[in-house]
Amino acid sequence: ITHRDLNAGISVTHAWLNCCSWFLNLLYHLTANDKTWDFGNKADPRYKKLMKAKENVQDIFAAVLGRRIDAADGTGHTGTSLTGNLAKRFFAGECRVLLYKIVKEPHLGHVKKLHLHFDVILRILSSKNHSIDMDKFGNLCTTTYVDVLTHFKWVDLTPTVHKVLAHATELISNNMCMGIGHLSEEGLEACHKIIRRFRVSWTLQTSDQANLKDLLKKLWLRSDPLFYSYRRVVRCPKCGLKGHRRNCPIYDEKLNQSESDIMVEDIFVDLE
Known part of the structure; x- marks a missing residue:
């Protein structure tokens, strides 16, 4: 390498x-x-x-x-x-x-x-x-x-x-x-399902070229900040903040930390 x-x-x-x-x-x-x-x-x-x-x-x-x-x-x-x-x-x-x-x-x-x-x-x-x-x-x-x-x-x-x-x-x-x-490539991987769905149901079917052009237009629209702002925001039911649901940092108790959690926090400098 x-x-x-x-x-x-x-x-x-x-x-x-x-x-x-x-x-x-x-x-x-x-x-x-x-x-x-x-x-x-x-x-x-x-x-x-x-x-x-x-x-x-x-x-x-x-x-x-x-x-x-x-x-x-x-x-x-x-x-x-x-x-x-x-x-x-x-x-x-x-x-x-x-x-x-x-x-x-x-x-x-x-x-x-x-x-x-x-x-x-x-x-x-x-x-x-x-x-x-x-x-x-x-x-x-x-x-x-x-x-x-x-x-x-x-x-x-x-x-x-x-x-x-x-x-x-x-x-x-x-x-x-x-x-x-x-x-991380998780966002790109998640687009695969969306692209398949768009190409089958929501794009022009006259030719491959027209299909791909229409697909790109719809993907550009989907990424527009104005349209993106209308997305439903999932918030934590415990603290009301967004970005998490299962592991709430406010309610996380150090007594319930696993061995790997302790090792990770020990290696993070800004958590000391």
Whole structure:
């Protein structure tokens, strides 16, 4: 990875997705007691063993997540059920307490530590408007990377996982020591559904060129500040402010903070 690649940045949402997919793959192999990273072909007995382990992992997490993670998308679209919000819930503490049902000693302690560290690293990477202690964050990324290479030598690191663990520190340093959550592609991904709906129902159908021109006109209208001001503003039922509904900062009690919450606040400089 070169400096030119780093300047392109890390896609925040895809960092959550790819790290979650990599971690799930690690759990599948540990459950099947298979220390070969690939799944093999369908005729290979290893493939059946790994698929059975995958179903077991999916069933365990479905009790908390409410759906089978990393399964075929049941909405009729291509891809899997893994989404950005689901990946964030997977790395939360409610799923960490279920790891003992999947992984046995001596790997359980290392897997729990990795799960916690990935949650903290990705939350800091996707943060907004918070100054970050680069020494603490760099040590956390380095420690996590060394733990993977030490305890799971048979694991292959995907380019995204490597970039998060090895180059996130440099990327945040180049961003004035702040997270890159404001560069998230979630808004662009959300436009895909809108574009499909517009092209099918609310644009000219005489030709592809006319369809795309009409689509661009409607997207420009949709982004107009005057039209945008008419949108319904969702406010918190507790404090009346906008921008959040579930986690109200005014009513957030430090006694209910998780281990990852404490680690994140310790790395944020402006929260000390």
